[in-house]
Structures are given as C-alpha cells and as structure tokens.
Amino acid sequence: MKQFWILLTMLVMGGVTVAQSPEDSVKGVINTLFSAMKNADAAQLKSCFADSVVMQTIIRNKEGNFQVRNERAEAFAESIKKLPAGAADEQIVFETIKVDGPLALVWTPYKFYYNGQFSHCGVNSFQLVRFKEGWKIQYLVDTRRRTGCE
Numbered sequence: 001m002k003q004f005w006i007l008l009t010m011l012v013m014g015g016v017t018v019a020q021s022p023e024d025s026v027k028g029v030i031n032t033l034f035s036a037m038k039n040a041d042a043a044q045l046k047s048c049f050a051d052s053v054v055m056q057t058i059i060r061n062k063e064g065n066f067q068v069r070n071e072r073a074e075a076f077a078e079s080i081k082k083l084p085a086g087a088a089d090e091q092i093v094f095e096t097i098k099v100d101g102p103l104a105l106v107w108t109p110y111k112f113y114y115n116g117q118f119s120h121c122g123v124n125s126f127q128l129v130r131f132k133e134g135w136k137i138q139y140l141v142d143t144r145r146r147t148g149c150e
Contacts, residue, residue: 022099026106026128029135030092037088042081049073050129050136058143068141089113092124102130110142111149121149 020028029048036045055071080088089112096107106126112119127139 022104022130023097025130026097026099026104026135027094029128029137030094030106030108030126033137034090034092037080037090038086040080040083040085040087042077045080046073046077048137050131050138053137054139056141058141087115089116104128104130104135118149120144120146 033045033048036042036048053073055073055076057069057071059067059069061067090110091113092108092110094106094108096105098105104127106124106128108124108126109121110124111121122143122145124140124142126137128135129138130136
C-alpha cells in the first residue's frame, strides 16, 4: 500500500515523466502553430519558426500557370495578429511524418476556414530542424485550391 501512495504522489507531483517520441514533438510544434493562428497569437506563432525560415505558397496565376509566392514569417505573424481570435482556423490531418535525427518532414492536408466559412484547402509540406531549444519549422510550402477538397 505504501508503494501505491509513493507512486500516486510522484504522478501528482510530476516526478514521473513519459518520454515523448520525436514524431510527437514535431506534431506538437505544428499544432502550436495552428493554435497560435486560431488564437491570433503572433508571439506564439513566431516561436514555432527557425530564424531563417522559408515560407512559400504555390498559387495559380491569372493565366492558369503555377507560381511560387514567398512570404516572410514576420509579415505572416503580423497579419495573424490583426485578426480576431477564432477567425483563422486551419484544420489539418497528419498524413506523413518522417524523422532522421535533427531533420523532420511532415505532410498535412488541410481545410482552411475564415470566420467559420470554408475558404480553401490544400497540403502543407513542412521541414523541421531540431535545434538546442527544440524543433522549429525551417521550411513551409503549401498548395491552395477551392475545389477537390472532399
């Protein structure tokens, strides 16, 4: 009985920790990113990115050709900061996660809702690097479309 109370005390006091897998740690960073977007929390959002992050979107121009548009993380964070909390809701599915030491690749199909209304869907492709302070998003490229989202 004494062992039960010791174990219970350790659990309550946080003395027993469960190791988190690299995949779970990577998911945590990406979930934090989208939580920060939804909560319009620019500081939390920026904390998910590496200092030299590259952000890009593949779009179709007026002529119907694909183009790659670059975005600065600072500008992205500032645009999110201006939104009311709850306005930007990107709902993702973790389809693929690959980890090799300090490098992770993540593929997440998504649907994006703005103020509760469906806006577009696509796929995010993340490259994360594990730095001393933890996993950070180094590269993010996404697609965007309004059809074929089911």
